[in-house]
Amino acid sequence: MQLPIKIAPSILSADFANFGAECRAIEAEGADWVHVDVMDGHFVPNLTFGPAMCAAIRPHIKTVMDVHLMIAPVDPYIAAFANAGADIITAHIEAGPHIHRTLQAIRDTGKKAGLALNPGTGIEAVEHLLDMVDLICVMTVNPGFGGQSFIASQVDKVRRLRAMLGARPVHIEIDGGVTVETAPLVAAAGADVLVAGSAVFKGGSVANPAPYGAHIAAIRAAAEAAR
Ligand code: DX5
Ligand code: ZN
Numbered sequence: 001m002q003l004p005i006k007i008a009p010s011i012l013s014a015d016f017a018n019f020g021a022e023c024r025a026i027e028a029e030g031a032d033w034v035h036v037d038v039m040d041g042h043f044v045p046n047l048t049f050g051p052a053m054c055a056a057i058r059p060h061i062k063t064v065m066d067v068h069l070m071i072a073p074v075d076p077y078i079a080a081f082a083n084a085g086a087d088i089i090t091a092h093i094e095a096g097p098h099i100h101r102t103l104q105a106i107r108d109t110g111k112k113a114g115l116a117l118n119p120g121t122g123i124e125a126v127e128h129l130l131d132m133v134d135l136i137c138v139m140t141v142n143p144g145f146g147g148q149s150f151i152a153s154q155v156d157k158v159r160r161l162r163a164m165l166g167a168r169p170v171h172i173e174i175d176g177g178v179t180v181e182t183a184p185l186v187a188a189a190g191a192d193v194l195v196a197g198s199a200v201f202k203g204g205s206v207a208n209p210a211p212y213g214a215h216i217a218a219i220r221a222a223a224e225a226a227r
Contacts, residue, residue: 001162001169003192005223006032007216008066008173010197011057012048012146019053020060021206029213030220033064033088035175035195037146038081040071043095044144051080058085068116068175068195070143071095074102082109090114090137090173093125103132114173118142119151123161133170135193136161140186141176146197150177155185162190183219184226194223 009031014022023034036054041047058065067086071077072095081089089106093099093115106113114135115126119142126136138158141148158172165172173193174186183194196219204211 001165001167002227003169003171005187005220005227006171006193007200007220008033008035008064008193008195009200009212009216010035010037010146010175010195012037013197013201015206018206019057023057023060025204025206025209026200026212026216027061027063029209030216031063031200031212033066033193034061035066035068035197036086037197038067038069038071039144043072043092044070046144051077051084054081054084054086064088066090066114066173066193066195068114068137069095070116075105078102078105078109082106082111086111088112088114088135090116090135092116092118092143093121094118100129100132103129107132114171116143116175117157119154123157123164126161127164130165130168130170135171135173136165137173137175137195138186138191139175140178140182143176148177150179150182152185155189158186158189158191178219180218180222183223187223188226191223194219 039048112134116137172191175195178196
């Protein structure tokens with residue numbers, strides 16, 4: 001199954017004093033989705049934002065609010081992120097013992113369900129979840145921070161996951177270290193959604209958003225050419 005390439009800038013690399021304007025700027029510059037990294041200082045060693053922030057930026061997002069929950073536990077917060085307007089809610093397989101229940105709970109809210117895998121997690125664990133997900137997020141860094149280096153061993157994981165998915169129209173999202181150099185590797189292996197934080201926001205600002213558009217276009221072109 002080959003789905004169109006989508007670029008999902010992570011606002012973890014945006015100006016934290018200006019999230020609404022940053023969301024409008026990246027969409028005007030060609031972003032397909034807006035990726036929101038929620039961190040709890042427990043599952044990952046960093047803290048970011050919660051449901052109130054997602055609700056606040058929702059009116060500034062016309063495309064898709066893609067919420068990546070790097071939190072444990074997840075289940076007590078699913079309703080809050082659904083009510084905040086998330087379109088996709090992604091939970092980590094490593095975040096608790098009952099990922100099946102978590103995915104069901106996300107789908108019960110009417111939102112799309114995503115499943116994220118840390119770099120050290122194998123794909124055997126997702127075999128029985130394939131019909132419960134709309135998206136699988138392959139982490140190509142250890143989650144917690146933007147600007148880390150791409151972990152190349154994950155490319156083979158993407159290839160094997162795409163084969164395992166067969167004809168299912170499930171997105172494979174890549175998160176971490178995506179650049180014009182690494183995007184072709186994962187696109188060729190079967191990924192279709194590319195999250196990029198530092199590589200999209202570098203050199204630009206709300207006052208000067210053209211670099212955002214140039215980076216988004218360059219990453220998209222590199223990925224499409226590699227398929
Ligand atoms: C990492 C986050 C990523 C991160 C990507 O924990 O999930 O979304 O912001 O940032 P870059 O593209 O800079 O690696
Ligand atoms: Zn993320």
